[in-house]
Amino acid sequence: MDADKGGFPLPPGALAELVEREMTVGNAWLRFSPQLERLFESETRPRQVHHMLITAYVGIALFNLFLIADYLLVPDVFVLAAVLRLAIVTPVSLVLVLLFVRYARSSVLRHSASIVVMVIMSLASIYLLASSAMPERVVYHEGVLLIVIFVCLIHRPRFWFGVAGAVITNGIFSLGLHSQPIATIETRMAIELIVVMGSLFAIVAAYSMEREQRLFYLISLKDRLHSMMMEGISNRDALTGLLNRRALDKRLREFSDRGAGWHQSLAVIILDIDHFKIYNDRLGHQAGDDCLKQVAALILSMMRDGKDEAFRYGGEEFLLLVDESDSDRAIAFAETIRRAIEAERLPHPDSSTGPYVTASLGVAQADAMRSTPSEVIARADMALYAAKNGGRNRVWPQITLRSPVREILA
Numbered sequence: 001m002d003a004d005k006g007g008f009p010l011p012p013g014a015l016a017e018l019v020e021r022e023m024t025v026g027n028a029w030l031r032f033s034p035q036l037e038r039l040f041e042s043e044t045r046p047r048q049v050h051h052m053l054i055t056a057y058v059g060i061a062l063f064n065l066f067l068i069a070d071y072l073l074v075p076d077v078f079v080l081a082a083v084l085r086l087a088i089v090t091p092v093s094l095v096l097v098l099l100f101v102r103y104a105r106s107s108v109l110r111h112s113a114s115i116v117v118m119v120i121m122s123l124a125s126i127y128l129l130a131s132s133a134m135p136e137r138v139v140y141h142e143g144v145l146l147i148v149i150f151v152c153l154i155h156r157p158r159f160w161f162g163v164a165g166a167v168i169t170n171g172i173f174s175l176g177l178h179s180q181p182i183a184t185i186e187t188r189m190a191i192e193l194i195v196v197m198g199s200l201f202a203i204v205a206a207y208s209m210e211r212e213q214r215l216f217y218l219i220s221l222k223d224r225l226h227s228m229m230m231e232g233i234s235n236r237d238a239l240t241g242l243l244n245r246r247a248l249d250k251r252l253r254e255f256s257d258r259g260a261g262w263h264q265s266l267a268v269i270i271l272d273i274d275h276f277k278i279y280n281d282r283l284g285h286q287a288g289d290d291c292l293k294q295v296a297a298l299i300l301s302m303m304r305d306g307k308d309e310a311f312r313y314g315g316e317e318f319l320l321l322v323d324e325s326d327s328d329r330a331i332a333f334a335e336t337i338r339r340a341i342e343a344e345r346l347p348h349p350d351s352s353t354g355p356y357v358t359a360s361l362g363v364a365q366a367d368a369m370r371s372t373p374s375e376v377i378a379r380a381d382m383a384l385y386a387a388k389n390g391g392r393n394r395v396w397p398q399i400t401l402r403s404p405v406r407e408i409l410a
Contacts, residue, residue: 074132240296267330
């Protein structure tokens with residue numbers, strides 16, 4: 001899902017309501033509604049993966065730098081510490097980071113891998129603590145606490161994964177601490193209290209950081225959705241609801257920027273309501289507006305999602321960009337629209353074409369010889385004038401009777 005290109009799981013309006021609701025509720029459990037949570041994960045994943053990779057490499061390097069502390073505090077197991085850190089924990093951690101943090105699409109796997117690395121590092125530190133006979137090992141608990149703080153506050157997996165990792169690490173540390181005759185029971189309890197309280201501080205800070213991240217994301221998403229909706233409003237004709245000239249100019253620039261091949265499936269239809277000025281003069285501007293809205297609604301109902309676009313091109317003119325690679329099919333589509341307008345039987349008292357509202361349509365097919373969208377529109381405009389000069393209430397070029405066209409009109 002590419003949200004930056006509009007790939008939202010809901011229409012912008014519905015998503016905006018969902019964002020407002022989430023901001024009102026407060027997100028105390030650090031979990032959005034399913035649709036918004038998927039969007040949050042999708043949009044934050046690239047930056048989060050980059051951050052987690054960098055901090056994982058830094059964390060592994062710092063873990064090995066603790067060999068200095070091993071040499072000073074537990075020199076009797078220094079060789080074991082070097083083997084454990086460099087030959088076992090480091091390669092295992094790197095494999096987990098590369099496989100699950102960098103390449104895994106699942107956020108559960110990514111965060112779980114980080115916690116597994118955290119637990120492995122803690123186990124290694126606790127094993128060295130239990131293996132040494134040096135009296136200085138009593139202060140070795142600081143290494144375990146630093147691992148918890150680093151993972152929760154710097155590496156920053158999702159909060160609930162950090163909580164799980166901190167609980168598991170503290171449980172293992174407590175078992176390792178009390179299974180060894182390390183100092184007095186009072187000292188061991190004090191050491192355990194320090195690790196537990198330090199872990200709690202890290203967890204509380206991690207909670208605040210993720211809650212702020214989610215709040216800032218909601219604010220950012222709300223702003224983007226507001227901008228999208230404002231842009232949508234600015235691209236719409238207020239009377240008919242169709243796209244306006246501003247939107248057409250933008251669409252034509254997109255065609256031009258596309259380069260070679262843009263013409264392969266594009267036709268332009270320009271529609272003009274016959275004798276509309278007379279209609280306005282006889283029935284009034286309110287009736288004229290109602291007529292424009294009814295014709296626009298009819299055109300819109302015949303547009304194919306993702307293939308056709310309708311624009312209000314002028315006062316009573318509409319322009320359609322039709323995804324058709326065959327000229328006959330584009331002409332047949334225009335004829336279908338003409339017949340549908342005629343079939344609405346909207347009264348037109350003073351029309352010389354007939355008693356009802358009718359329309360003339362000009363069609364032009366893009367081709368390689370006409371290299372710009374503007375030239376295709378110019379040809380459609382010329383075709384429209386040919387339709388008017390030919391008696392109105394018709395499509396130009398005229399429809400042929402070849403089989404594919406008959407099938408479209410059937």
